[in-house]
Amino acid sequence: MNHDDMDTTIDESRCVFCGGENRCTMAAGAGNAALCWCTSLRIPRSLLELVPDAARDRVCICRDCIERHIALLDEEQVTDR
Numbered sequence: 001m002n003h004d005d006m007d008t009t010i011d012e013s014r015c016v017f018c019g020g021e022n023r024c025t026m027a028a029g030a031g032n033a034a035l036c037w038c039t040s041l042r043i044p045r046s047l048l049e050l051v052p053d054a055a056r057d058r059v060c061i062c063r064d065c066i067e068r069h070i071a072l073l074d075e076e077q078v079t080d081r
């Protein structure tokens with residue numbers, strides 16, 4: 001048990017937003033980011049900006065949260081006009 005790690009522990013297999021499994025290929029241990037679904041999906045910059053600094057570039061966002069965010073962006077565009 002290492003108490004120094006307690007506050008900074010990041011679970012790379014969990015989505016930073018909902019805490020659910022992000023199913024990232026890298027986190028799953030396959031080790032090849034090119035095979036991960038997240039490389040084929042466009043992640044909005046506005047969503048990436050919501051990721052805490054500590055988790056940025058380390059933890060994947062799950063597909064559900066990305067699609068939910070994209071849907072929100074679409075709604076904003078619709079109500080805009």
Ligand SMILES: [Zn+2]
Pocket residue numbers: 015016017018019020061062063064065066
């Ligand atoms: Zn999520």
